[in-house]
Amino acid sequence: MHEMSLAQSVREIIEQAALEQGFSRVKTVWLEIGRLSCVEQEAMRFCFTAAMQGSVAEAARLEIIDTPGRGLCRKCGHEAEIENVYDACPRCGNYGLQLVAGDAMRVKELEVA
Amino acid sequence: MCLTCGCGSDEVLIRGRKPLNKPKAPVSFKLHRVEAKVAEDSQRIVKLEQDILHKNDQHAQANRDYFARHGVLALNLVSSPGSGKTTLLVRTLQTLTGRYPLAVIEGDQQTEQDADRIRATGVSAVQINTGKGCHLDAQMVERALAELPCPDGGMLFIENVGNLVCPAGFDLGEFAKVVVLSVTEGEDKPLKYPDMFRAAELMLLNKCDLLPYLSFDVEQAEAYARRVNPDIRIIRLSAVSGEGMDEWTSWLEAQRPQAS
Numbered sequence: 001m002h003e004m005s006l007a008q009s010v011r012e013i014i015e016q017a018a019l020e021q022g023f024s025r026v027k028t029v030w031l032e033i034g035r036l037s038c039v040e041q042e043a044m045r046f047c048f049t050a051a052m053q054g055s056v057a058e059a060a061r062l063e064i065i066d067t068p069g070r071g072l073c074r075k076c077g078h079e080a081e082i083e084n085v086y087d088a089c090p091r092c093g094n095y096g097l098q099l100v101a102g103d104a105m106r107v108k109e110l111e112v113a
Numbered sequence: 114m115c116l117t118c119g120c121g122s123d124e125v126l127i128r129g130r131k132p133l134n135k136p137k138a139p140v141s142f143k144l145h146r147v148e149a150k151v152a153e154d155s156q157r158i159v160k161l162e163q164d165i166l167h168k169n170d171q172h173a174q175a176n177r178d179y180f181a182r183h184g185v186l187a188l189n190l191v192s193s194p195g196s197g198k199t200t201l202l203v204r205t206l207q208t209l210t211g212r213y214p215l216a217v218i219e220g221d222q223q224t225e226q227d228a229d230r231i232r233a234t235g236v237s238a239v240q241i242n243t244g245k246g247c248h249l250d251a252q253m254v255e256r257a258l259a260e261l262p263c264p265d266g267g268m269l270f271i272e273n274v275g276n277l278v279c280p281a282g283f284d285l286g287e288f289a290k291v292v293v294l295s296v297t298e299g300e301d302k303p304l305k306y307p308d309m310f311r312a313a314e315l316m317l318l319n320k321c322d323l324l325p326y327l328s329f330d331v332e333q334a335e336a337y338a339r340r341v342n343p344d345i346r347i348i349r350l351s352a353v354s355g356e357g358m359d360e361w362t363s364w365l366e367a368q369r370p371q372a373s
């Protein structure tokens with residue numbers, strides 16, 4: 001479950017920000033997790049709780065901003081929302097859409113005290 | 114959200130999603146004023162916009178710089194457990210020994226068996242045991258490189274933990290990921306594990322010597338892989354019979370100038 005190592009990376013990012021920006025408690029963490037990234041949201045929630053133990057973000061609320069996938073057809077140039085990386089272009093049926101959004105994994109913002 | 118001070122539990126500003134369309138919260142004004150004061154005193158929003166894999170990517174870049182300095186072609190071999198990666202690697206090393214400097218980093222949760230198999234060919238190998246970890250990351254590889262004689266001007270093979278899911282997201286600083294799919298696994302693996310096949314530049318279809326005994330549909334497997342990744346190169350081979358090994362070693366040799 002790679003979500004655990006990703007959650008530990010989130011912890012490191014938060015702890016580093018706490019040092020640099022001088023806060024001692026995080027109330028809310030906003031993560032952007034694209035639907036086509038390699039993260040399972042439920043696994044991330046589970047790992048997040050475990051990984052934040054003993055950190056400034058212990059007991060912080062996790063908000064996941066779930067961004068839809070978007071693919072660009074290399075054949076006809078149409079851009080559309082997609083559910084899977086292997087979806088066909090809804091306009092021309094071509095496979096192999098270029099992923100233009102929805103694979104991000106980012107710590108967006110923190111609400112701190 | 115409170116229109117007076119911007120406080121409240123529904124943080125539309127932070128989400129950044131449809132900020133103008135949120136309904137105005139019909140909450141008690143008096144109560145909200147109290148909350149607002151606390152918020153002004155002690156709470157704030159810190160914008161980070163930092164990629165979760167940022168640190169891994171920094172280590173990956175350090176590895177990539179190292180490979181570039183030493184002219185090393187580094188490849189990240191990924192597959193499910195039991196696809197024949199180590200057997201394929203042993204055979205590959207036997208073919209290339211004496212032609213190029215070679216080295217191997219082996220990743221497994223436990224045991225040093227794979228590194229021992231590699232060392233039996235005379236090639237230097239470092240074993241990384243990830244313990245409970247399900248993939249290698251760039252920092253592990255960086256530490257392993259410090260233990261390994263550098264194959265200057267040659268090739269480094271990193272055999273990842275057998276897992277078609279987790280290693281897909283972690284850049285190790287390699288020139289390319291090479292995914293090994295064996296014909297005993299089922300032709301639909303590229304659709305079931307699309308991230309891995311999308312991340313790979315080359316797919317090696319291994320154990321092709323067993324095709325006469327199986328109902329595996331090679332054309333379908335390749336079509337699925339190309340559906341996920343239209344640019345993927347595919348080589349059919351067998352590490353046991355040697356079929357396709359020449360094409361694989363030619364591919365390796367062709368990548369070398371691009372890496373250095």
